[in-house]
Each structure stands twice: as structure tokens, then as C-alpha cells.
Amino acid sequence: MTVERLTQLFAERRRDGRTVLVVYLCVGDPSVEDSRACALAALEAGADALELGVPYSDPTADGPVIAAASYRAIQNGGSMKSALDVARAVRASSDAPIVLFGYYNPIMAHGDDVLPADAAAAGVDALLIVDLPPEEGRSLRDAAEAARLAVVPLLAPTSDADRERAVLARASGFVYYVSMTGVTGAGHAPLEEAGRSATRLRVRAGLPVVVGFGIDSPQKARAVADQGVDGVVVGTAIVRAMAEQETTPERVRAVGDLVRSLRLALDAS
């Protein structure tokens, strides 16, 4: 399946007039088992796709909530390998697209040329690498293409026409539009404006566009969705909801509740 799984999801949702809800989890926070259980709970509660975060020691694009989660995750077994394990477990019972989300160094350590095939075998459909602009990582991109994995490009409010062209040149799957200049979890995202920019970008890109960074409530998700974007990503709010709970069943319930409320807001007409 791989790239097609994404293409199909976005096409179906657009036909139905619904917004794709992507949920981010930091694998290993607070345990790999929690990540697996909460990933399944998110899908059951109405998430359309998962971003499985591979924790990294130096997540410079993440704010304090996800940075702290990454730190905990590494202490508790979070790694590329365990992220692939969680992908495999999810894929065993779900057909939802899975995006492997992370930084480049853990990918280099795994092996640029072998990661895409390993990820595809684990049921992953796309890679999203925060610190890999299109000029870098050629061997990874070649291997991803061979494994029919999308490498999701990121664009930001600072991206000009030149950057847009460079970023979109080899894009597949969907485009991730970063809502603001900032790190994940920041509160200052001008979300409606970001949604409008993303919708215009969608036309130029000829690909679905999702918006992420700073969407931490059903209201905000809805505000972005109303601008006509294909999807929204919720990360920090999920990580925070999990961190507030003491036990796995509580975390599963909290993720389910949050995802249901997001789904409800997105689907309300």
C-alpha cells in the first residue's frame, strides 16, 4: 500500500467533505506499550492517521512538552526500533496510514538506505523528517522511492516561491504546512491565516495539505479545518493529555476522549 494508502485516505475524506485528523504520539513516552495502546485508542476514537514520533535527544523543532516527552521516551525504550514495532502492531489491526516522524540522526544511525524498506515492512507509509530539507538526504529519498514510501515535505510561513519549488519538486503523499515560525506546542500560531495559506498552497502543490503546530483544542482544529485544508495534526495536546495521567488505562481513556472531541468538532457541520 504505502503512498497509495495516504492518497486514498485524502481522496475519500475530501469526497465526503471531512477533514483528516492526524494524531502524533512520542513512541516510548511513558512506555512503548503505552504508545501502542494509545495509538490504537486514537484510531478507534476517530483519528484517520498516525504520526509515530521517533524520540530524539536533541529535538530542536519541538517545544518543551514534546522535548520532555522525548527525553522520557528515550529513558523508557523509545527508539527507531520500538517505533517500527509499534507501527507493526498497529498495522496488524488497522489500515490507517502511518507516518514515521522524527529527526535525521536516528535515521542515519539505522542506515539511510535500509530504513525505508524496514519501515515499509513494518507498515509505515511515509517518512517525515523535520531537519531534512530537500537538498539533503538523497540516498534516503532514493531508497524511500524504491520502497514506495512518501517523504513528506514541510513548508513554513517563511517559505518563499523558491523554497516552495525546491520543496515540492520531489514531494509525494501530502504536504505538511507548519502553522507558524516556532516550535511544536507554541501558543501563538495564527491558525486561521495558516489554514488559508495552506489552502492556497494546496492548489499550487497539487497535493493534499495538512496543517500542524499549535493545534491543541477542538476549537482550533475546527478553525483551521474551516479554511479548507485537507487535514490537521494534533501532537502536543495528545502528549500532554497522556502525561497528565498515572496509568495506562487512564492514558488510553484520555487519548480516546481528546480524539473523540477533535473528531466531533471537525465533523460538525
Next chain:
Amino acid sequence: MSASSRTGDASNKVTGRGPYYGEYGGRFVAETLVPALVELERAYEDLASSEAFQSEWRSMLADYVGRPTALYRADRLARAIDPSGDKLAELWLKREDLCHTGAHKINNALGQVLLAKKLGKTRIIAETGAGQHGVATATACAMMDLPCEVYMGELDVARQAPNVARMNMLGARVIPVTAGSRTLKDAMNEALRDWVTNVRTTHYCVGSAAGPHPYPAIVADFQRVIGDEAREQLAQKIGALPDAVVACVGGGSNAIGMFRAFIDEDVHLYGVEAAGEGVESAKHAATLTAGRVGVLHGSRTMVLADDDGQILEAHSVSAGLDYPGVGPEHAALKRSGRATYLTATDEDALEATRQVAHTEGILVALETAHAFARLADIAEREHARLGRSAVVALCLSGRGDKDLSTLLERLAP
């Protein structure tokens, strides 16, 4: 000693300021930052090479920093290291400790802040380890009237307290970083997060020859004044090139600044990394010696990392070398064999500090002390290579006042 038969072949040469030095370098950052790096690169190419910019910066170096800095022949130390003089004929110290603010860092800070000002940036941020780059940036900002915020690991805030006080006195805001190892790496992470948030108004003044392109190239260009001067001064004093030049390597800015002038000559280049409690101990910062290829802070270089690709904490008594990465040009120079990288432990550096103070009356920074600590070894190697006693020039990158509390704690007077 001048022209030579042993010049490296062309493939050994690491040239240019392209994004890459051999297989190292590049620009591994969030897309949000790419336009700012492109803008900086263009500004640097158009502006910084202009006559007007160069003369403005050069006059700051002359009248404000006190350049050229002295080149001093350290005979007593040379004889302490090699009493007979069979191996170490002459030891020349390039006195960057005599720069305004006490280290080479000011050369780069003035250049970058001036560039930022020309770019219309209204705010400067920096990371600092030893505090020398923080002080230098705070100084440049005071002098050029820009607000300055400096990220510094909590551990370094404690061990380099005098420099924290200096930054405050200079009107900068020091922001302690409590994440991770609470040292230079984490300060750089926080600075990058600030920059990604405020990229439109803010210039990130990177303090070493590390980071994403074009920083390693810019910093090396602003620091090459060290080696250019040393070369000219040696030509005047002894009419020859040195046999070898030596510098300590944290991110690698004073070392590359020293190396640049000699890279195309028959001069051996030695960098000395921090071995902390020993390279075998896992508590060290010897990235080139014991690291692996990876990506850290925007460039592909040598890093200390585990099998999962998680960056490891570095350890060194000197805050300025306590970093698990290194500038990409050094990774390339190591790879090509053009430069040799050695290590010195905490104990070696402390002992060298004492020796230089007692023989020459110079209290050197703990960072610099690592370079001194390998001099006997380097003299030995050069003697073996040349079959005669060697002339060595060392970059004395900074003064040690900032380290007094560590020295008092660790060295019985």
C-alpha cells in the same frame, strides 16, 4: 623551510565555502530556517566581501579589539617541555588572550553582529559554553546597540560565573538552560528554538565553526585573521613558516582560524580535543577521535552518539570544549589526513595550566590548556617527522580568569 615537497595533493585539500567539506557539512535544519540561512549566505557573499564591510570590521579589530595580537616566543616553557631543545626549538604563542574580552571569540562576534546590523536584524541571540562567546557577543551588541540574549547551560552558568556576571554588566540577558546535560549542546538547542520562533527579526550569532551552512564558512573566515597574522609575524621574526601549528578544538573556530593560513603549506596541523576523564571512560568530548558520523545542530559531521542515533553527553573540565559535535571542516581535515587530532584529559589540561602560569606568567583558559598539554608529544612527532628540532606555533585562544573557581577547586596552588 618555506616551499616544500610534502604539500598535500589536491584531493587532500578542503576548499571553498560550499555547503560541504568533502562529505561533511550541509544544512540540516527545519524548513522554517532555510530562508534565513539562504539570506545570511547571500548577505555574507555580497556584503561581507565588500570593501566597505571589510574596512569597517578591520578597523574594529584594530582599534577596539587590539589587533594584531602579539606573537610571543615562550622560551621558558619550551625549555620546561624539552630541556635540551633537541625536539622543540622554538615555541610561538599567538596571543588571542590579549584580545578585548580575553579570547578569539570577539573576532567572529563583531563580524556577525555587524553583518546582522546590515541585514536589518533587530535582535541578537547566541549560545555559549565557557561564556567567552557570550561575553564577546554581548560586547559587540553593546557597542553596536542591539539587544542580546545568550543561552547558557545551567552547569556552565555555575562553573563560569565570572563570565555570566560580565554578560549581565554588558546589558545582555543570560538564559540558563536546564535541559539535557545543561551544557553547550543544550544551549545551542535552545538558541535554535528561539531562532525558529523569531527568525524574521533575530540573528543567531553562532560561536564556533559549527552549525548549518553558511555558519562554518563565515566563522572560519572571521577567525582566519588569527593564522594570517601569525604567519606574517613569523615571516618578520624568523623569516619562515612554522613546522607545525597547534590549537584546541571545541567546535573548532580558533583551530580553523589558525589552520587556514597554513593549509596549503608544508605545515603540520594539530588539533587537540578534550578527553575529559579519558577517551575510554565514556566521559569525554573527543568527537573526532572517538565519535561517529552523524548530524548535529544542522551539519553532517562527527558526533558522539549511541547506536540508536541519540547524541551522548560530552564531558570536559572546560566548558568551551564540552560539546559532542565539531565543525564539519575539521571532520573533513581529519578524514583526509591533512590535520592530526590528539586529545588531552582534564588532568593534563589542569597540569598544563599550572605549567604555563609558572613558566611564562600567563594564565590560560582551560580550553587552551588542552593544546599546551600535547606540546611535548607534538614536539616528539615533529622531531620524528623532520629529523630536527621543530618550530611550533600555538593558538593561545583565551585567558583563564573565568576558570579561577575551577582551578582553585582542582589545583592545589
